[in-house]
Every structure is written in C-alpha cells, then in structure tokens.
Amino acid sequence: MEMLKNQTEKKNFINDTESAEQRASRLEHVNALQKKRLERESSEERALRLQQMRVFQQKREAVQNMVQSDDDSTAPLLQQTFARTRMMKFHEELSSIDFNICSVCLETFSGAKMTKSTICQRCCRDKKDPKLYSTNNNMDPGEVPIELQVSTQ
Numbered sequence: 001m002e003m004l005k006n007q008t009e010k011k012n013f014i015n016d017t018e019s020a021e022q023r024a025s026r027l028e029h030v031n032a033l034q035k036k037r038l039e040r041e042s043s044e045e046r047a048l049r050l051q052q053m054r055v056f057q058q059k060r061e062a063v064q065n066m067v068q069s070d071d072d073s074t075a076p077l078l079q080q081t082f083a084r085t086r087m088m089k090f091h092e093e094l095s096s097i098d099f100n101i102c103s104v105c106l107e108t109f110s111g112a113k114m115t116k117s118t119i120c121q122r123c124c125r126d127k128k129d130p131k132l133y134s135t136n137n138n139m140d141p142g143e144v145p146i147e148l149q150v151s152t153q
Helices: 002-017 020-040 043-069 081-095 121-125
Strands: 099-101 108-110
Touching: none
Parallel strands: none
Antiparallel strands: 099 108
16 A cells, blocks of 8 residues: 555656656657567467456446446435445355354354364363363353344344
C-alpha cells in the first residue's frame, strides 16, 4: 500500500512539475519502451497477455453491468441487486468451508490443521493436566444462552 501511495505521489509530482514538452517527451519515451517490449515478446507470451486482458475486461464489464442494472441506486444497500448478489456469493463460499472441532477445548477451526485426529495444535502443545482450555479445567462456557443467540446470524 505504501508503494502504491508513493507511486501516486510521484505521478502527481511529475504532472505538477513538468512542462507540456517534457510530458510529451516522457510519454514518447514510455511508448517507445512499450513498443520494444511488445516486439520482443514471443507468441505464447502475447497470447497469455491478450487472454489476461480479456479476462480483466470481462470482469470489469460484469461489475459495471451489476452496478448499472440496479433499478434504484438510491435504495438502501441491502435492497440493491449488486449488493444482494455479492452477499449471496459470500454466504455460498462461507457455507462451503469445512469446520473442525477440537475434542479438548471444543473450539471450532476453519480449515485448521489438527495434529491428531480431533485435537487442535494448541491443546496438543499443552502438556499440563488438565489442559488449560478443557472442560476439566472449567474453561468451557457451555451452550450459548438464548438471549445471546439472537445477536448472532
């Protein structure tokens, strides 16, 4: 992010300090370098570059179509088609994640590595008895009360 910020500042500095002739000269030089690079690329590199450009263009057009297809862009965000489709996609991705539950601390992990079949790495490293986060150490809060279940999705 810092590099991007510096590049933007550099561009702004160049635009503010260079004359029209200097800008034309700089752009001519940049175009010449780009032309040389394109002349040297192989047919495979060219095909790959063009394919990447097509994919990028398709993604950009899809996003623009989603934004423009909203009937009422002044409606609340949750009622806009663009936001609803993104939210649905997010929830579909979230539901496809596998969750593992540690048999000692009963913590749920998403895609975490379990050292033994059902024990998380933290509990496996804990050599004390009873384990720090185990039910035997009274660290299991138990079921979530009904009052708190309402506050979660």
